[in-house]
Amino acid sequence: MSQASLPIFQLPQITRPRRIEGRITGLYRTSGEGFETIPVERLDLGYDGIAGDRHGGLTRKSGGREPWYPRGTEMRNERQLSILAPDELAAIAAAMDIAELRPEWIGGNLLLEGIAQLTWLPPRTLLFFANGVTLKIDGDNGPCRFAGRSIAEKVGGGTDVELGFVQAARKRRGLVAWVEKPGTIAAGESFEARLPEQWIYQG
Template structure:
């Protein structure tokens, strides 16, 4: 590791950047009036996100994830796309006692294959699609009761409220990541992806 810090200070371990091959296994879009998505063969992306999607736009309104702002404050939209992995959804489904959790139930736009522990991708990870689109991962997507309620209703759970509350507990660090469009274009089902994970370190003041 390159010694960037004085010997008197605690050294910071730098984990090198890496590239991972991946694939766009499935694509989804949400109607403008609801967060649940439906499968499509391609996604047309602009700098505002997915054309016509529920989460499209250069800005969004703050919610429970941003307690430092009054709810409803206009802010940069870094949540243009929701990305999940089928293996992680299978784990959550098993924990909740369900046969499956479909990506569209929780408003996913993209299912990626080939990236181990997708939900643990760090902020700043770049997803380069073969045909030219680039997405930038902003953060892990925290599971919420709204998605939990959707799962409970679609799966036919006997107690909808209990299901809504169970999902945030069972899906922590397994609900995928959110990303925004760095370079627009069109994504197609089956397209190859190069995931470029940046250098990582643990900041300790």
């Protein structure tokens, strides 16, 4: 086929890369085997995430989020850290008609401010923290009944609250990330989010 007869390739919609600054307003980790987290002043992060944390490790077992594998299949752990935003938590609480929604109740590790619609940051976004740590965003964290049940245990409401969280938190439940460059992060530390060039596939 000659060059002249090749089909015309139209570039997809492209959004240019950009940078956004933010700040850590809270840090949390699990204590023991439980799902909920507790506030801490610092987090020591290795390539396996938070050492000893429920969601730490280089690998993890597949679950309901990965129906293409038999449940319990060992796979890469791209969900080492759960990242949340205060404004999104407040919006979820308002939608659920509850007074507050604390990061600890739904297993949050980092509470970040300064980025509007945090949950919508694209995969491959890098978070560069002032003290040298780099986190890589895998994607959004889909809400589940397990987290909803944790909220219901705090505020009451039973199954209505449990299921209500899944609906209210859709598209604003935060992000999951993994450690690209290890080190220590501290509450109050600044960071820069570097969003990659984004292509909208239309094939």
